[in-house]
Amino acid sequence: MSHHFLEVRDLWVSYPDGTEALRGLSFRLEHGEAVGLVGANGAGKSTTLLSLAGLIMPHKGSVNLGGTILSKKTVGEIRRRIGFLFQDPDDQLFMPTVFDDVAFGPLNQGLSAEEVEERVRTALDQVGAGQLAERPTYRLSGGEKRSVAIATVLSMMPDVLIMDEPSASLDPRGRRLLIGLLKTFTHTRLVATHDLDLVLEVCPRTIVLSEGRVEADGETARIFEDRELLERCRLEPPLCMQGMPR
Ligand SMILES: Nc1ncnc2c1ncn2[C@@H]1O[C@H](COP(=O)(O)OP(=O)(O)O)[C@@H](O)[C@H]1O
Ligand SMILES: [Mg+2]
Known part of the structure; x- marks a missing residue:
C-alpha cells in the first residue's frame, strides 16, 4: 500500500x-483515515462514490488520488487503486463459486496461479470466510455474500476502500461482524451509509452531504451531537445517542 x-x-x-x-463538492482524506459519508436519500452519497472510482465522470472539478488526477487516461489506474464495494453484493458477485469471484480481479491483473491462490486465501481469511471458498455464490446468506463481496475488493489490494451502504440488509449479527471487520482495516476508508451507529463505531470523522454539497465535515461525535445540523440535513441521531425510553 x-x-x-x-x-x-x-x-x-x-x-x-x-x-x-x-x-461543488470538496474534501480530502488522508492516508489510513476512516470517514463516514452521511446524508438523506438523494443527498449525493452514491454519486460521490461512483465519481471517486471514475464510474461517473464529473463535468467540473477534480479527483486526485495521491498525485494522480482522475481522467480518461488515468481511470484504469485509479480503479485498480480504489476498491469499490457496491450497495448490492449481487452486483459484485457473478462467478459460479466464491473462489472464482475472489480470484477474478487478481487473475485480471495478470498474476500467476500461485499468487492468485495466495490473494484469495488471504482475502477470504481477512473476512472470516475461508471455509466458503468452494461454495456456489448464489447459495450464500446475505451476510456471507457481503463478506465475500468485501473479499473480492480486498484481493485487489486497493489503497482506498469505498463502500456504499455496507450494512444495508444485514441482520444484527451480520452487521456486528461487519463493524468488527471494518475496524480491523487500515485502508483509507470512505463509508456511505444511513447507519449512523456504524459510523460512530468505525469512523472518527464524518462528512455530511446535503443536496450535493458538504454541509459539515469533522469529528463524528461532535457532528452527531449537533441536533440542529442533523435536522437541517434530514438525519436522525444514532440510536445509541437518542437515549433509552423509560
Ligand atoms: N442514474 C440517475 N439518473 C438521474 N438522476 C439520478 C441518478 N442517480 C441518482 N440520481 C439523482 O441524483 C441525486 C443524488 O443521488 P444519489 O447519489 O443516489 O444519493 P444518495 O446515495 O445520497 O441517496 C438524487 O437527486 C437522485 O435522484
Ligand atoms: Mg445511495
Missing part, C-alpha cells in the same frame, strides 16, 4: 436527465 491521499475539489456532477447530483 503506497502512501497517498484522496482529494476531491469542487466536484460537479449531473445526470443525463439534468439532475444536478453534486454541486
